[in-house]
Amino acid sequence: AQSVTQLGSHVSVSEGALVLLRCNYSSSVPPYLFWYVQYPNQGLQLLLKYTSAATLVKGINGFEAEFKKSETSFHLTKPSAHMSDAAEYFCAVSTTSGTYKYIFGTGTRLKVLA
Amino acid sequence: DAGVTQSPTHLIKTRGQQVTLRCSPISGHKSVSWYQQVLGQGPQFIFQYYEKEERGRGNFPDRFSARQFPNYSSELNVNALLLGDSALYLCASSVGQAAKNIQYFGAGTRLSVL
Numbered sequence: 731a732q733s734v735t736q737l738g739s740h741v742s743v744s745e746g747a748l749v750l751l752r753c754n755y756s757s758s759v760p761p762y763l764f765w766y767v768q769y770p771n772q773g774l775q776l777l778l779k780y781t782s783a784a785t786l787v788k789g790i791n792g793f794e795a796e797f798k799k800s801e802t803s804f805h806l807t808k809p810s811a812h813m814s815d816a817a818e819y820f821c822a823v824s825t826t827s828g829t830y831k832y833i834f835g836t837g838t839r840l841k842v843l844a
Numbered sequence: 845d846a847g848v849t850q851s852p853t854h855l856i857k858t859r860g861q862q863v864t865l866r867c868s869p870i871s872g873h874k875s876v877s878w879y880q881q882v883l884g885q886g887p888q889f890i891f892q893y894y895e896k897e898e899r900g901r902g903n904f905p906d907r908f909s910a911r912q913f914p915n916y917s918s919e920l921n922v923n924a925l926l927l928g929d930s931a932l933y934l935c936a937s938s939v940g941q942a943a944k945n946i947q948y949f950g951a952g953t954r955l956s957v958l
Binding site: 741751762764767771772773774775776779781820825830831832833834836837 | 848877879886887888889892899900902915934936941943944946947948949950951952
């Protein structure tokens with residue numbers, strides 16, 4: 731069975747600082763991995779996805795993530811935080827093993843300090 | 845183009861009642877998935893429907909059911925409501941049923957059970 735663990739339910743960074751949000755996954759078959767962002771009172775919006783092509787994935791708004799099979803990780807980074815990046819971020823995994831399932835992590839709330 | 849639309853946006857019910865939530869996918873999308881997001885947690889997968897058939901189901905009791913119509917819209921039904929069913933219910937649509945497909949989320953229906 732697949733699962734996702736997001737380390738750190740709350741992360742604070744200063745404006746202009748590096749953003750690093752951690753995600754580790756567990757899957758018995760090659761996974762598809764996703765990062766979504768959720769702003770207050772809104773649905774989720776896709777930032778980026780890994781589907782077994784390039785291990786370094788670039789997404790929207792300057793975010794990127796690197797798939798590391800040896801570490802079973804898919805951490806999200808952004809070189810320079812903006813105030814508008816303050817939101818909740820979710821890592822998700824899905825596979826084609828068995829019936830369809832899409833598993834989200836518990837989320838990391840990013841706070842950007844002026 | 846319109847995104848994923850959900851109705852109603854808010855709903856208040858009492859324990860034991862039944863509720864129906866509605867979702868219209870993006871035009872051209874044939875797959876609809878439902879998620880429950882309890883405050884402070886990540887979305888939990890409930891169902892996926894593709895071409896009017898259930899293709900995946902999460903760990904939810906039989907009180908939860910869904911269906912997809914010929915126009916690919918979908919309804920989620922919850923019977924015998926419990927206080928613990930209070931949550932944001934998210935609908936997501938995608939082009940197909942494949943695990944690697946991007947899911948596009950609606951803004952959700954916030955259900956409060958009193």
